[in-house]
Amino acid sequence: MQNQSKNHIDFEEIYISFYPRLKRFAQEYVVNEADAENIVQDIFLSLWEKREFISAELNLTSFLFTTLKNKCIDFLRHRIVVQNAANKIQQEFEWTMQLKLQSLEEFDEQIFTKNDIESLIQNAIQSLPEKCRQIFIMNKIEGKKQKIIAQELQISVNTVENQMTIAYRKLKQILKDYLPLFIFLFI
Numbered sequence: 206m207q208n209q210s211k212n213h214i215d216f217e218e219i220y221i222s223f224y225p226r227l228k229r230f231a232q233e234y235v236v237n238e239a240d241a242e243n244i245v246q247d248i249f250l251s252l253w254e255k256r257e258f259i260s261a262e263l264n265l266t267s268f269l270f271t272t273l274k275n276k277c278i279d280f281l282r283h284r285i286v287v288q289n290a291a292n293k294i295q296q297e298f299e300w301t302m303q304l305k306l307q308s309l310e311e312f313d314e315q316i317f318t319k320n321d322i323e324s325l326i327q328n329a330i331q332s333l334p335e336k337c338r339q340i341f342i343m344n345k346i347e348g349k350k351q352k353i354i355a356q357e358l359q360i361s362v363n364t365v366e367n368q369m370t371i372a373y374r375k376l377k378q379i380l381k382d383y384l385p386l387f388i389f390l391f392i
Contacts, residue, residue, distance in 0.1 A: 227273050234277045244276045329379045333372055340365055341372040
């Protein structure tokens with residue numbers, strides 16, 4: 206019991222002695238005070254969990270600051286990865302918005318005349334491969350579910366799904382200049 210109490214007192218002394226210095230050091234690099242506190246707390250938790258294995262010959266100052274340096278490096282590397290991912294997501298969002306803006310700006314309102322729309326859609330659908338066109342018409346024009354189409358054509362639902370994917374891809378390419386129309390009609 207005496208030995209356990211001594212370890213507790215030693216740990217408390219180490220904590221009181223090193224915590225402020227470690228926190229200041231960490232805050233110089235990670236900037237945010239709460240992050241610095243969390244890193245230092247993690248170091249002391251690790252030290253507490255390994256207290257039985259720490260010998261008197263250990264240079265505690267060197268051990269704590271080396272551990273802190275490594276934790277700060279890990280933290281900053283993680284932050285860089287997170288920031289890069291956020292930047293990439295932001296760039297993709299901006300690119301998508303720019304594409305949509307350009308599409309709307311270039312969108313010709315005249316295509317909404319009944320004859321033009323019907324002709325445009327008919328030509329696009331007619332350009333699909335035969336089986337693909339048949340499945341697309343059954344699904345989107347006749348309103349049949351993929352399972353029903355599969356049963357009627359005696360094919361798998363997976364084949365129906367694949368053919369619909371092909372149809373969407375080809376129609377999207379054909380109607381790329383009319384993206385809002387494509388979205389409005391088929392999505």
